[in-house]
Amino acid sequence: MAAFSYKISAKDGSARLGQVTTAHGVIDTPAFMPVGTAGTVKAMMPGSVAETGAQIVLGNTYHLMLRPGADRIERLGGLHKFMNWPGPILTDSGGFQVMSLSKLRKMTEDGVTFQSHIDGSKHELTPETSIDIQRKLDADITMQLDECPAHSDDKKLIDTSMQLSLRWAERSKAAFDDRAGYGLFGIVQGGVFDDLREQSAKGLIDIDFHGMAIGGLAVGEPQDVMFNVLEGLMPHMPEDKPRYLMGVGTPEDLVGAVSRGVDMFDCVMPTRSGRTGKAFTRRGSVNIRNARHADDPRPLDEHCKCPACKDYSRAYIHHLVKAQEILGPMLLTWHNVHYYQDLMWWLRKSIGEGTLEEFVQRFHDDKLQGDIEPLLKEK
Amino acid sequence: MAAFSYKISAKDGSARLGQVTTAHGVIDTPAFMPVGTAGTVKAMMPGSVAETGAQIVLGNTYHLMLRPGADRIERLGGLHKFMNWPGPILTDSGGFQVMSLSKLRKMTEDGVTFQSHIDGSKHELTPETSIDIQRKLDADITMQLDECPAHSDDKKLIDTSMQLSLRWAERSKAAFDDRAGYGLFGIVQGGVFDDLREQSAKGLIDIDFHGMAIGGLAVGEPQDVMFNVLEGLMPHMPEDKPRYLMGVGTPEDLVGAVSRGVDMFDCVMPTRSGRTGKAFTRRGSVNIRNARHADDPRPLDEHCKCPACKDYSRAYIHHLVKAQEILGPMLLTWHNVHYYQDLMWWLRKSIGEGTLEEFVQRFHDDKLQGDIEPLLKEK
Numbered sequence: 125m126a127a128f129s130y131k132i133s134a135k136d137g138s139a140r141l142g143q144v145t146t147a148h149g150v151i152d153t154p155a156f157m158p159v160g161t162a163g164t165v166k167a168m169m170p171g172s173v174a175e176t177g178a179q180i181v182l183g184n185t186y187h188l189m190l191r192p193g194a195d196r197i198e199r200l201g202g203l204h205k206f207m208n209w210p211g212p213i214l215t216d217s218g219g220f221q222v223m224s225l226s227k228l229r230k231m232t233e234d235g236v237t238f239q240s241h242i243d244g245s246k247h248e249l250t251p252e253t254s255i256d257i258q259r260k261l262d263a264d265i266t267m268q269l270d271e272c273p274a275h276s277d278d279k280k281l282i283d284t285s286m287q288l289s290l291r292w293a294e295r296s297k298a299a300f301d302d303r304a305g306y307g308l309f310g311i312v313q314g315g316v317f318d319d320l321r322e323q324s325a326k327g328l329i330d331i332d333f334h335g336m337a338i339g340g341l342a343v344g345e346p347q348d349v350m351f352n353v354l355e356g357l358m359p360h361m362p363e364d365k366p367r368y369l370m371g372v373g374t375p376e377d378l379v380g381a382v383s384r385g386v387d388m389f390d391c392v393m394p395t396r397s398g399r400t401g402k403a404f405t406r407r408g409s410v411n412i413r414n415a416r417h418a419d420d421p422r423p424l425d426e427h428c429k430c431p432a433c434k435d436y437s438r439a440y441i442h443h444l445v446k447a448q449e450i451l452g453p454m455l456l457t458w459h460n461v462h463y464y465q466d467l468m469w470w471l472r473k474s475i476g477e478g479t480l481e482e483f484v485q486r487f488h489d490d491k492l493q494g495d496i497e498p499l500l501k502e503k
Numbered sequence: 504m505a506a507f508s509y510k511i512s513a514k515d516g517s518a519r520l521g522q523v524t525t526a527h528g529v530i531d532t533p534a535f536m537p538v539g540t541a542g543t544v545k546a547m548m549p550g551s552v553a554e555t556g557a558q559i560v561l562g563n564t565y566h567l568m569l570r571p572g573a574d575r576i577e578r579l580g581g582l583h584k585f586m587n588w589p590g591p592i593l594t595d596s597g598g599f600q601v602m603s604l605s606k607l608r609k610m611t612e613d614g615v616t617f618q619s620h621i622d623g624s625k626h627e628l629t630p631e632t633s634i635d636i637q638r639k640l641d642a643d644i645t646m647q648l649d650e651c652p653a654h655s656d657d658k659k660l661i662d663t664s665m666q667l668s669l670r671w672a673e674r675s676k677a678a679f680d681d682r683a684g685y686g687l688f689g690i691v692q693g694g695v696f697d698d699l700r701e702q703s704a705k706g707l708i709d710i711d712f713h714g715m716a717i718g719g720l721a722v723g724e725p726q727d728v729m730f731n732v733l734e735g736l737m738p739h740m741p742e743d744k745p746r747y748l749m750g751v752g753t754p755e756d757l758v759g760a761v762s763r764g765v766d767m768f769d770c771v772m773p774t775r776s777g778r779t780g781k782a783f784t785r786r787g788s789v790n791i792r793n794a795r796h797a798d799d800p801r802p803l804d805e806h807c808k809c810p811a812c813k814d815y816s817r818a819y820i821h822h823l824v825k826a827q828e829i830l831g832p833m834l835l836t837w838h839n840v841h842y843y844q845d846l847m848w849w850l851r852k853s854i855g856e857g858t859l860e861e862f863v864q865r866f867h868d869d870k871l872q873g874d875i876e877p878l879l880k881e882k
Contacts, residue, residue, distance in 0.1 A: 163822065167829040169810070192797065192822040200800055200818055208814045418571065421579055431548070435587045439579055443542065443571040450546040450829060 128307035128334050130366045134476045138385040141475040144366050146212040146264035147305025151179045153387040154471050156464045162187045163207040166395050167457040170209045177465035180212040182390045185257055186221030190240045194260040202262030215263035217254045220272050251295035268296035270311040275344040282315035289313045290327040297331050307334030315340055318356035325360040337368040354384040379487055382471050394464045398457030401445045406490045416498045417442040430462035507686040507713050509745045513855045517764040520854040523745050525591040525643035526684025530558045532766040533850050535843045541566045542586040545774050546836040549588045556844035559591040561769045564636055565600030569619045573639040581641030594642035596633045599651050630674035647675035649690040654723040661694035668692045669706040676710050686713030697735035704739040716747040733763040754846055758866055761850050773843045777836030780824045785869040795877045796821040809841035
């Protein structure tokens with residue numbers, strides 16, 4: 125088994141073209157990871173996810189530990205086999221969902237205790253148990269447990285939280301069983317404060333992780349604030365480690381963050397939007413529920429090669445969504461994940477060719493055009 | 504364009520192996536038609552439906568006329584193009600759903616008026632409008648409008664209803680635009696009364712349809728009553744027309760009805776069951792929600808070649824259904840439709856080889872075995 129590694133093959137400005145090698149395969153970066161919360165990228169067959177170009181999916185430790193349980197998944201041969209995804213998997217630490225979904229949670233230096241949002245059962249998540257659960261899931265990339273506070277101007281609060289995450293980073297590293305092809309990522313915290321971000325990054329570099337994640341963004345701050353944080357942080361990030369911006373984001377977020385040197389992303393946006401009738405296209409987003417699509421024989425995007433665009437009209441997808449047919453979310457999710465992967469493909473190609481600036485310009489010009497004009501009513 | 508036709512290539516007892524030729528392709532019979540109620544076989548891509556071996560799907564006139572509307576589907580190029588199903592499509596007349604779903608319906612000699620269950624809008628369905636709607640949908644096989652009463656011992660009531668359906672059959676035939684490759688089926692009514700069934704069949708033969716459907720069964724009567732009706736009716740059915748038993752049924756129903764000379768079936772059972780956690784297998788049905796499957800690494804059916812059985816464990820599908828993941832219905836529906844098509848394949852093969860009796864015996868023996876034994880707990 126090859127060692128877990130990251131190699132850069134080209135740079136264009138701050139943007140990097142690279143490859144992450146894991147136990148279950150290679151990930152071309154910059155990469156977007158579709159979210160497979162409970163062991164499934166919602167409304168998609170894993171083969172379809174792979175067809176979009178996705179090389180890695182994300183699993184949520186919080187959801188999987190509660191149902192069906194990490195021990196059960198381990199007994200069944202690990203998450204890859206369980207969910208029929210032979211490629212790389214990254215699992216988060218569970219901390220973020222504990223904060224947003226669980227009940228009666230109690231945070232201490234040791235970790236966090238909480239009640240399941242599913243059945244009220246009591247659980248504990250510490251840096252050590254999180255690592256252990258992710259090992260049972262057989263994650264190629266394991267995330268340290270961290271505390272992820274909401275966007276805040278209270279520097280003392282953010283500092284205290286960041287320091288706790290740093291102590292948890294150390295414990296996570298100590299608990300991680302270093303096996304060939306498996307990697308552990310630390311998470312930079314520090315909110316919108318450049319000096320705290322720098323301090324966090326340096327602490328993680330001392331501990332030495334396989335990759336560096338950037339947490340605590342996309343939690344309510346405006347996009348320019350997020351980009352400023354990235355610009356302040358990047359000079360303090362190691363060049364030879366993959367950089368993963370957690371929970372981000374819109375297509376515009378991805379383009380801006382890649383330009384600033386980020387290599388990996390995950391977000392529920394393409395999948396969740398697909399279940400609410402929203403489609404991402406080169407020319408911006410489309411709410412397919414809108415009545416203007418009811419008679420439109422054209423595809424969501426005539427340039428898109430996904431099955432939803434190749435074989436179906438806006439009128440049909442509009443009908444499916446209005447009629448609450450399962451095929452609606454199936455087609456829209458497929459399209460959205462395809463769109464995100466297509467965007468990453470173009471970003472990688474442009475970095476490799478040294479034409480990222482032109483691509484970014486075209487990307488924004490396309491968005492400015494807005495969606496295609498409605499057809500004239502025939503009668 | 505070839506004419507609509509039905510040809511028998513082999514017989515085994517009363518069972519017939521044949522082919523129906525339509526404007527959009529050939530259907531090998533006996534055939535099971537998956538139900539695509541609102542222009543989609545729920546939770547499946549049309550390509551997947553075809554992969555199971557299905558050659559024809561059914562569309563519901565009632566649902567489609569209300570949403571998205573027959574005129575709209577016609578403007579968009581017909582139902583085949585709309586739903587991306589290039590093969591043959593049969594549409595029902597809408598009558599059955601008017602009775603079971605609509606509000607404030609009023610029946611007269613002319614037809615039936617009703618309010619949509621979706622938005623309360625008023626609509627009328629007569630033999631003529633039903634035929635016209637099905638023409639707009641571009642159905643390869645059009646069904647006459649009939650009245651379908653519930654199972655009843657009241658012979659006078661059933662007689663009156665059957666006579667109305669016969670008058671509607673005549674009007675349907677007059678309204679049908681005979682085009683090459685397109686067929687119109689009449690519907691035999693008469694409840695459980697052999698003489699009424701005979702009278703209905705003779706009336707339809709006089710009118711002359713492309714195929715003969717059998718309605719008013721699978722409406723609450725026991726299976727042996729249904730089989731008795733089929734046995735009483737078959738001597739009065741024309742040999743050279745396909746016979747379609749509407750809304751039937753369980754795998755046992757299909758095997759029994761094919762043995763008695765039925766050629767075509769439709770039923771929501773495989774698709775609807777797939778959305779409630781029920782899987783059909785050679786050894787009977789499996790409720791995948793049951794806790795006994797939570798740790799079971801085995802497929803639903805080790806002999807089944809569908810994606811759900813090839814790539815996923817019972818434990819995983821159990822998890823998906825418990826977690827209300829869309830992939831659960833997707834996999835179970837695929838499996839169930841595959842199972843039904845596989846059963847039809849075996850029936851056709853057995854009729855062709857003259858071994859239907861042996862197959863039916865094996866079919867029942869397999870069912871008697873019951874589902875596979877639960878695994879011993881490992882601890």
